[in-house]
Amino acid sequence: MNADRRTRIKLVGVASLLALSSLVACKREQRRFRESPPAATSANNVSMSELQPGPAVTNVQLRDPYEDNAYAVAQGKQLFDQMNCSGCHSHGGGGIGPPLTDDEWIYGSDPQNIFSTIVEGRPNGMPSFRGKLANYQVWQLVSYVRALGGLQGKAVRTTRDDHMMYKESEQARDKGHPTPTFVPPTSVKQ
Amino acid sequence: MIAARSRVRLGSWWLSPHLLTMTVAMASTACSGFQSVLDPKGPRAEAVSKLHWTLLSIATVVYVIVIAVLLYALWYASHRPLPAGDHPYRETPDQADTMKRGVIIAVAVTVIVLISFVFASVSTGSTLGRLGGTKPLRIDVVGHQWWWGVTYNDPDPHNQFETANEIHVPVGRPVLIKMTSQDVIHSFWAPNLSGKKDLIPGHQTITWFRADTAGVYRGQCAEFCGHEHAKMAFFIVAEPTLKFESWVQQQRGEAQKPTDSLQAAGERVFLNGPCAMCHTISGTGAGSKFGPNLTHLASRLTIAAGTLPNTTGNLAGWILDPQSIKPGVKMPPNRIDPQSLQALLAYLENLK
Numbered sequence: 001m002n003a004d005r006r007t008r009i010k011l012v013g014v015a016s017l018l019a020l021s022s023l024v025a026c027k028r029e030q031r032r033f034r035e036s037p038p039a040a041t042s043a044n045n046v047s048m049s050e051l052q053p054g055p056a057v058t059n060v061q062l063r064d065p066y067e068d069n070a071y072a073v074a075q076g077k078q079l080f081d082q083m084n085c086s087g088c089h090s091h092g093g094g095g096i097g098p099p100l101t102d103d104e105w106i107y108g109s110d111p112q113n114i115f116s117t118i119v120e121g122r123p124n125g126m127p128s129f130r131g132k133l134a135n136y137q138v139w140q141l142v143s144y145v146r147a148l149g150g151l152q153g154k155a156v157r158t159t160r161d162d163h164m165m166y167k168e169s170e171q172a173r174d175k176g177h178p179t180p181t182f183v184p185p186t187s188v189k190q
Numbered sequence: 191m192i193a194a195r196s197r198v199r200l201g202s203w204w205l206s207p208h209l210l211t212m213t214v215a216m217a218s219t220a221c222s223g224f225q226s227v228l229d230p231k232g233p234r235a236e237a238v239s240k241l242h243w244t245l246l247s248i249a250t251v252v253y254v255i256v257i258a259v260l261l262y263a264l265w266y267a268s269h270r271p272l273p274a275g276d277h278p279y280r281e282t283p284d285q286a287d288t289m290k291r292g293v294i295i296a297v298a299v300t301v302i303v304l305i306s307f308v309f310a311s312v313s314t315g316s317t318l319g320r321l322g323g324t325k326p327l328r329i330d331v332v333g334h335q336w337w338w339g340v341t342y343n344d345p346d347p348h349n350q351f352e353t354a355n356e357i358h359v360p361v362g363r364p365v366l367i368k369m370t371s372q373d374v375i376h377s378f379w380a381p382n383l384s385g386k387k388d389l390i391p392g393h394q395t396i397t398w399f400r401a402d403t404a405g406v407y408r409g410q411c412a413e414f415c416g417h418e419h420a421k422m423a424f425f426i427v428a429e430p431t432l433k434f435e436s437w438v439q440q441q442r443g444e445a446q447k448p449t450d451s452l453q454a455a456g457e458r459v460f461l462n463g464p465c466a467m468c469h470t471i472s473g474t475g476a477g478s479k480f481g482p483n484l485t486h487l488a489s490r491l492t493i494a495a496g497t498l499p500n501t502t503g504n505l506a507g508w509i510l511d512p513q514s515i516k517p518g519v520k521m522p523p524n525r526i527d528p529q530s531l532q533a534l535l536a537y538l539e540n541l542k
Contacts, residue, residue, distance in 0.1 A: 033417075034513040034523070078520075082480045083467065132467050134522035 031071045046116045048107065064111035065136075066143040070156045076144025079137055088125065092148040097125060100148045109151060114142045225408040227381040231428070232400045233322045234384040241314040245307060252303065318385070322400045326366040327359060333369070333376030333389035333411070336418040336519065337482050337495040342438065351441045352470070354482035355495045358427045360434040364400045374416065380409030380426050388413055401428035408496065417518030423496025444473030445485045446540050456537025459530045464522070471541065481521065487541045494519070502535055509534065 046062065066072030080086060088097030098106060107117045118138050121128030129138065146152050222229045230236040281289065332339040340357055344350045359365045369378055371389040378397060379386040382405075387397035401407070411422035429437065448454040460466060461475055468481035487493075490500050494516055498504040509531065512521040526534065 031518075033517045034511075082478075131462070132464050134464065134524075137522055 046112045048113075048116075062112035062115060064139060064142055064146070066139055067111075068153045068156050069143065072140045072143045073147045073152060073156050075137075076140035076142070076147075079133075079141050080144055083129070083133070083141070085141070100145055101150070103149070105149070109146070109149065111139075111142050111146065114145050115139065118142070224406060225381055225410065229382055231403045231405060231407065232383040233402070234318050234399050235382055237314050237317045238385055241310055244310060248303060248307075321364055321366070321398055323362075323364040326364040326398065328366050328368065329357060331357075331367050331369045331378060331389070333371040333373075333378075333415070335373050335416050336411070336422040336516070338422070338424045339372075339479075339482065340424075342441070349442055351438075351472075351485075352483040353441060353486065353490075355424045355492065356427065356490050357424060358429060358434055358437050359401055360431040361401055361404050361428050363431070364398055366396065366398045369395050369397065375413050376411045376415050376422070377413035378409065379412035380407050380424075382407040383409075383426060386412045401426065404428050404430060406491070418516050421495060421497045421516050423492075425491055425496065427491075440489070440542075441486055445471045446542055447473075448537060449540065450536075452533050453537045453540050455530070456533035456535070459526070459534045460537060463526070464524065465534075468521070484538070484541060488539050489542050502539060505538060506531060506535055 066076075080089075088095060089100050090097075092101040093099050094101075098104070105113070107113055107122055115138055117126065118133075118141055119128065119130050121130075133141075143152065143156075147156055227235065227239065227242070230239040328343045330341040330343060332341075338355050340353045340355070342351050342353075357365075367378065367387075369387065369389045370393065371391040373391060375391070376389040377386045378389060380399065383401055384397060384399035387395055389395065405428055407426045407428065409424045409426060411419055413419075415422065448457050457474065460471070466476035466478065468478050470477050470479060470483045470485065472483075472485045482495075488500070492498060493500050493505060493508055494512070497516055498508065508515060509524055510526065511523045512519050513523055
């Protein structure tokens with residue numbers, strides 16, 4: 001009788017644990033299909049320097065709307081190939097452009113910095129995508145670029161490649177430590 | 191209260207003669223149509239259709255016989271007089287012999303029928319494998335989420351051209367289709383012409399068909415490939431050879447140049463805005479291959495892979511907010527002021 005009761009308590013315990021764990025699924029990341037259309041870029045307020053004349057004002061902080069959102073990172077990965085980012089950054093490894101998998105960020109590694117780098121372009125080769133991509137697509141790219149640099153959570157996997165798999169996933173890769181050949185004096189080191 | 195009322199309404203609807211009418215109508219339309227396996231328009235679909243009807247009719251005959259015998263047995267058992275004796279239901283040796291013979295014959299007939307099914311199936315398969323004719327038209331098809339890229343090959347690269355979601359073919363000439371996929375597995379299926387064949391990323395598959403009757407046939411992706419799998423259709427337009435040749439000549443050309451200032455403004459909107467990031471219009475600076483080729487957009491029947499008829503209004507709605515028409519599609523919504531939109535539409539409508 002006693003053993004029976006214990007078994008029943010155990011069963012109830014396991015069942016309620018299962019029920020609780022199923023609730024976790026309710027709070028999954030969202031896939032938002034219907035994003036706002038591309039507005040005038042909102043990165044105009046982002047400055048590249050933390051130094052300011054006059055009384056100190058806090059820099060604008062744009063939040064990455066897709067922080068830790070695996071779907072957005074995956075979309076960003078597709079865009080990275082489609083917009084030919086790989087043409088210069090070569091799947092994050094760098095070539096004509098600087099590598100994105102290391103910890104050197106010439107123009108800043110904050111989401112807002114990467115956003116404005118993509119939208120405005122940078123000297124010596126980075127083209128400006130102003131008016132060419134919807135804002136939300138730029139943010140998806142930002143999420144992916146941050147994932148390349150290991151700045152997204154480990155749990156945010158970028159799904160498989162669209163091509164034959166010949167390399168490790170971005171998150172599994174070791175971060176390199178290349179020496180930057182040229183760092184513009186205005187660069188913000190994060 | 192509301193629930194109760196709707197249930198009543200639903201009930202009366204079920205009882206109404208509409209359902210019967212609809213069922214009959216659906217059953218009768220199933221045998222013809224521009225996307226139907228029961229309305230074959232080429233040798234491959236015909237072979238499959240023949241096999242289907244053969245197997246179905248034999249299976250129907252078998253079914254009717256089995257049910258008739260069963261009903262007869264039930265009727266006979268309830269009407270025959272009870273036999274006398276200690277074990278009234280034990281069969282006599284005579285009866286046992288009859289039963290044994292019956293079972294042996296039934297098993298033999300079943301085995302013969304099933305083996306003949308195998309032969310019918312294998313011979314149909316070999317018919318499907320053989321190319322029905324010589325000098326096939328060679329077309330490359332690439333599956334994308336969620337549209338079909340179509341390339342007409344030619345030994346002379348200058349004569350090669352691309353289109354999307356629409357395959358024109360000459361009547362009576364076999365068409366050899368070489369397929370692959372850009373992202374996930376899709377499946378090419380035009381029921382009136384041929385069976386399904388998968389498009390697999392990183393791998394080439396081949397299928398062929400021949401359209402023996404001119405017409406427009408709808409095809410559909412037949413392998414679940416994501417959110418808009420259902421809106422990934424294509425059209426096969428089978429035309430007499432001369433008409434097909436003139437279509438080819440027209441498709442080989444570069445895009446129409448703008449003929450007035452409005453269209454010229456539209457071209458600028460296209461080339462300077464986000465459109466050119468994904469679409470190609472040959473003869474202009476737009477050369478990206480991520481979205482469907484729009485060089486001769488106005489000559490197509492539908493937009494968005496068979497989702498909407500190709501009209502100005504639909505095109506405008508599609509450009510502004512594709513996500514409400516095909517949620518999940520890779521094309522982003524676009525904010526374009528009315529003048530620019532009108533100009534863009536005028537330009538696109540001119541791409542005959």
